[in-house]
Amino acid sequence: MAVQTARRAEKLPGGRVNLAGRGSALGDRAFQGIAFAFAASILVLIVTIFVVLFVDARVALAQEGLRFITGQVWNPNESIFGALPYIYGTIFTSLIGLLIATPIAVGASLYIVEYAPNWLRAPISFIVELLAVIPSVIYGFWGLAVLAPFLRDRVERPLKAALGDVPVLNALVEGPARGRDMFVAGVILSIMILPTIMSVAREVISTVPGTQREGMLALGATKWEMIKGAVLPYARGGIVGAAILGLGRAIGETMAVTMLIGNSSTKISWSLLTPGYTMASAIANQFADANSAVHFSAIIGVAVVLLFVTGAVNLVARLIVSRFGGDTRATGI
Amino acid sequence: MSTSERRGRETATIETAQTGIADGRGMAPASASPAEMAQAAQEKAQVREVIEQKAGGGVSLVAEGVNAWYGSTHAIKDVSMTFRANEVTALIGPSGCGKSTFLRCLNRMHEVLAGARVEGKILIDGQDIYGKGVDSVRVRRHIGMVFQKPNPFPMMSIYDNVIAGLKLNGIRKRKSEMDETVEHSLRGAALWNEVKDKLKESGASLSGGQQQRLCIARTIAVEPEVVLMDEPCSALDPISTYKIEELIGELKQKYTIAIVTHNMQQASRVADWTSFMLAGDAGYGQLVEYGRTEQIFTQPQDKRTEDYITGRFG
Ligand SMILES: Nc1ncnc2c1ncn2[C@@H]1O[C@H](COP(=O)(O)OP(=O)(O)OP(=O)(O)O)[C@@H](O)[C@H]1O
Numbered sequence: 001m002a003v004q005t006a007r008r009a010e011k012l013p014g015g016r017v018n019l020a021g022r023g024s025a026l027g028d029r030a031f032q033g034i035a036f037a038f039a040a041s042i043l044v045l046i047v048t049i050f051v052v053l054f055v056d057a058r059v060a061l062a063q064e065g066l067r068f069i070t071g072q073v074w075n076p077n078e079s080i081f082g083a084l085p086y087i088y089g090t091i092f093t094s095l096i097g098l099l100i101a102t103p104i105a106v107g108a109s110l111y112i113v114e115y116a117p118n119w120l121r122a123p124i125s126f127i128v129e130l131l132a133v134i135p136s137v138i139y140g141f142w143g144l145a146v147l148a149p150f151l152r153d154r155v156e157r158p159l160k161a162a163l164g165d166v167p168v169l170n171a172l173v174e175g176p177a178r179g180r181d182m183f184v185a186g187v188i189l190s191i192m193i194l195p196t197i198m199s200v201a202r203e204v205i206s207t208v209p210g211t212q213r214e215g216m217l218a219l220g221a222t223k224w225e226m227i228k229g230a231v232l233p234y235a236r237g238g239i240v241g242a243a244i245l246g247l248g249r250a251i252g253e254t255m256a257v258t259m260l261i262g263n264s265s266t267k268i269s270w271s272l273l274t275p276g277y278t279m280a281s282a283i284a285n286q287f288a289d290a291n292s293a294v295h296f297s298a299i300i301g302v303a304v305v306l307l308f309v310t311g312a313v314n315l316v317a318r319l320i321v322s323r324f325g326g327d328t329r330a331t332g333i
Numbered sequence: 334m335s336t337s338e339r340r341g342r343e344t345a346t347i348e349t350a351q352t353g354i355a356d357g358r359g360m361a362p363a364s365a366s367p368a369e370m371a372q373a374a375q376e377k378a379q380v381r382e383v384i385e386q387k388a389g390g391g392v393s394l395v396a397e398g399v400n401a402w403y404g405s406t407h408a409i410k411d412v413s414m415t416f417r418a419n420e421v422t423a424l425i426g427p428s429g430c431g432k433s434t435f436l437r438c439l440n441r442m443h444e445v446l447a448g449a450r451v452e453g454k455i456l457i458d459g460q461d462i463y464g465k466g467v468d469s470v471r472v473r474r475h476i477g478m479v480f481q482k483p484n485p486f487p488m489m490s491i492y493d494n495v496i497a498g499l500k501l502n503g504i505r506k507r508k509s510e511m512d513e514t515v516e517h518s519l520r521g522a523a524l525w526n527e528v529k530d531k532l533k534e535s536g537a538s539l540s541g542g543q544q545q546r547l548c549i550a551r552t553i554a555v556e557p558e559v560v561l562m563d564e565p566c567s568a569l570d571p572i573s574t575y576k577i578e579e580l581i582g583e584l585k586q587k588y589t590i591a592i593v594t595h596n597m598q599q600a601s602r603v604a605d606w607t608s609f610m611l612a613g614d615a616g617y618g619q620l621v622e623y624g625r626t627e628q629i630f631t632q633p634q635d636k637r638t639e640d641y642i643t644g645r646f647g
Pocket residue numbers: 403406408426427428429430431432433434435446618
């Protein structure tokens with residue numbers, strides 16, 4: 001209070017408002033420069049990564065042309081490099097992960113935002129976020145020791161028994177159930193991307209305006225009807241964005257997938273039991289023992305494709321989240 | 334209140350409505366062309382027709398010693414007042430005196446906020462909505478609410494917005510019945526003519542005033558007995574405000590209406606009864622005076638009411 005009066009008094013004698021002065025302009029400009037330098041260095045880094053990868057991949061890309069992403073044969077010994085099976089493996093496992101993780105993430109987010117008592121919210125969120133800090137290789141070990149045998153005995157075999165003779169659907173369970181395959185990789189991915197999807201979904205759900213919820217309640221809706229009728233439709237766009245963000249994470253995931261996906265076949269098949277590769281696991285597996293320059297270059301080529309795909313997926317996700325995620329939509333006037 | 338008594342009151346209010354309160358507003362847009370005036374008259378006839386078809390009228394709502402808290406903040410204290418059947422009661426008072434809080438107690442919306450608590454009785458047609466075994470969801474079907482900021486559901490079409498309340502609780506109607514309800518409710522909210530050709534468009538595609546009438550349409554689609562309105566016109570332009578005031582004048586034939594407003598003229602135009610609330614030094618809001626609107630505005634009994642309506646504070 002006293003300070004304010006003092007300030008007021010200061011300008012009174014002059015009788016006019018004084019806005020001139022340099023104040024902290026110098027410090028401002030210096031800081032602006034430093035911040036710009038940091039931002040620019042990130043840009044330079046990204047450009048450098050792209051350039052280096054392209055240069056290294058040039059030999060293989062020039063040799064294969066478009067066949068690099070449409071060819072189904074990857075045979076370093078005969079110098080044939082068609083990366084389609086890897087691309088397929090990436091998409092297949094990521095989609096399995098997404099299909100499992102999204103409903104769980106949305107359900108858990110709804111529980112946290114709409115139902116959980118206050119004291120339980122932070123602990124649940126904390127535990128889910130813990131999933132994000134567990135190193136990939138630990139997921140891999142846990143997958144090998146616990147998840148893979150469990151899924152093989154409790155899911156894959158019963159599923160095979162159930163669907164084996166059903167026309168069309170039996171394609172999903174073709175081949176022996178070994179516990180090193182697309183399905184196991186997809187399940188481990190679903191756990192790993194859960195925190196990503198959930199943190200965004202929770203944010204999106206909790207920013208659904210109170211006026212929307214209350215509008216539904218005032219019509220005589222139960223809590224679940226309110227969620228179904230007002231919260232989920234409003235949050236839909238943001239939830240889709242969250243899922244795609246999770247997809248971006250799943251696509252690039254390397255270590256755990258490499259440990260669980262089998263890495264033994266380049267067959268393109270609908271079967272969940274196919275042992276295969278993703279782009280990332282193929283790179284990790286072959287990088288060390290590439291014995292020709294063109295093989296090495298082809299592996300870098302896969303990295304380029306991977307980078308483009310993750311980049312595009314993340315971009316789309318961010319666009320969707322920023323479009324639908326916040327409170328930006330015009331609901332009022 | 335007995336049924337016959339209610340009937341009697343109903344006819345009485347219909348008469349008042351017809352003999353002028355609804356027409357005698359000083360606010361009608363002066364520059365309307367003959368065609369516009371004809372359309373407005375037609376619209377009004379439609380509204381009246383729809384409202385007269387409603388089975389059953391409004392019922393009275395009686396608040397007895399209502400207290401409300403936000404956590405440990407005591408927001409309103411010992412408010413008792415009556416909302417008479419088929420009449421409009423306005424709540425006025427300076428910002429922060431607890432008008433919205435009180436209104437939200439009337440259909441159990443207060444308790445949806447974390448930490449919010451209510452004590453006291455609110456009787457609808459003699460039954461306490463805070464009584465044992467009363468389901469808040471059922472209460473809200475009988476006591477509808479229109480909010481300050483129009484809040485249509487943006488992901489739903491205009492059509493679906495109107496029937497949003499009807500789809501709840503597993504009520505399934507045939508398509509033709511739904512169509513009928515939609516038209517009926519939109520006519521009842523004086524919106525039909527403006528939206529009948531774009532029922533499939535998003536509810537958010539309308540103007541603010543249209544959105545607010547859409548919200549009224551969706552409220553009356555479930556045929557509550559009481560409609561609560563919290564500053565329904567504060568975000569609207571004068572013409573939209575005028576339309577909604579007209580609508581309130583018609584709606585009260587079959588609905589009991591409570592309206593919070595900061596606009597003194599609005600209260601005197603639409604309300605039969607007015608109550609003045611004030612938050613004293615203790616911080617909680619209390620009822621200062623309640624009476625017929627003319628009386629409150631022409632000869633207030635309490636000095637504080639007089640000061641407020643003459644603009645001396647608040
Ligand atoms: N969500 C909330 N949490 C805590 N306190 C609240 C909340 N909403 C309102 N209050 C408090 O309760 C008191 C009454 O608020 P209320 O919104 O009912 O006033 P009002 O008369 O409707 O005011 P206005 O005319 O500005 O809308 C105020 O002191 C306010 O600060």
